[in-house]
Amino acid sequence: MMMCKEASRLMSLKHERSLTFQERMSLRFHLSMCGACRQCDRQFRLLHEACRGYGIDHEVDP
Amino acid sequence: MEDPAASGGDRLAKQRSIRLERLSSIRPKLVSFARMHLRDNAMAEDAVQEALMAAIEKDATFAGRSGYDTWVFGILKYKILDIMRYQKRQGRLQPLDDEESDEVIDRQFRKNGRWEAHSRPASWGDPDAVIESQHFWRVFDACMIALPENTARVFSLRELMGLSTEEICGLLEIRESNCWVILHRARLRLRQCIEKGWLEGETA
Ligand SMILES: [Zn+2]
Numbered sequence: 313m314m315m316c317k318e319a320s321r322l323m324s325l326k327h328e329r330s331l332t333f334q335e336r337m338s339l340r341f342h343l344s345m346c347g348a349c350r351q352c353d354r355q356f357r358l359l360h361e362a363c364r365g366y367g368i369d370h371e372v373d374p
Numbered sequence: 375m376e377d378p379a380a381s382g383g384d385r386l387a388k389q390r391s392i393r394l395e396r397l398s399s400i401r402p403k404l405v406s407f408a409r410m411h412l413r414d415n416a417m418a419e420d421a422v423q424e425a426l427m428a429a430i431e432k433d434a435t436f437a438g439r440s441g442y443d444t445w446v447f448g449i450l451k452y453k454i455l456d457i458m459r460y461q462k463r464q465g466r467l468q469p470l471d472d473e474e475s476d477e478v479i480d481r482q483f484r485k486n487g488r489w490e491a492h493s494r495p496a497s498w499g500d501p502d503a504v505i506e507s508q509h510f511w512r513v514f515d516a517c518m519i520a521l522p523e524n525t526a527r528v529f530s531l532r533e534l535m536g537l538s539t540e541e542i543c544g545l546l547e548i549r550e551s552n553c554w555v556i557l558h559r560a561r562l563r564l565r566q567c568i569e570k571g572w573l574e575g576e577t578a
Binding site: 362 | 444479483486487488489494495496497498501504505510514532533534536538539553554557558561562564565568569
């Protein structure tokens with residue numbers, strides 16, 4: 313069974329390429345049982361979203 | 375009676391001067407961004423100078439659809455990529471040396487592949503609130519600076535500049551699989567660093 317270290321590799325990789333069916337299934341299975349990795353998955357996604365807005369100061373534009 | 379053309383002109387002039395002030399206030403952030411990619415102070419200053427001049431010249435073309443800072447950052451990104459491509463053609467782009475081992479990553483996991491207790495991810499709360507928070511961005515910047523140079527450069531090309539891993543590999547002449555490994559390390563390091571700074575800052 314896949315462990316957290318390998319799961320985190322796939323959580324990162326999916327931001328670069330689409331995962332294979334096999335990879336997606338193993339990751340989904342791991343995430344369904346591991347709260348820490350679910351947090352990690354959210355954080356990687358948040359990093360990705362946040363970076364797209366990098367440089368924007370959150371003030372009302374003049 | 376008020377001349378509508380004149381007051382319109384005043385308004386434009388006022389907007390322009392607000393933007394000039396804005397440029398000088400974001401300048402340090404632009405310089406450190408450029409330095410991360412070009413790894414040369416003088417070159418980073420030049421890139422920023424050119425981007426600022428372009429921003430002033432093209433002021434009228436700023437459509438206001440995105441934020442002004444984002445627009446200026448967009449100009450700087452192009453300048454930086456131009457310089458990096460030029461350096462590559464000249465054979466002067468510093469190659470990536472794979473100096474970082476997997477040690478840092480290994481420290482976050484136990485031998486059996488589970489998270490170590492000290493690096494086990496915790497909740498950051500509502501993602502929208504996180505991204506809106508100034509504190510988050512301060513922590514983010516500090517954590518980016520703390521990354522090893524190579525890791526920071528690849529991560530930034532991917533996530534801040536929006537290049538594909540294929541493009542990054544072409545530019546830096548590394549294998550795509552190597553790129554994926556570096557990005558995985560970068561994200562693990564960043565999430566740990568941010569979590570530490572973010573949650574501690576919340577309670578401070
Ligand atoms: Zn896990």
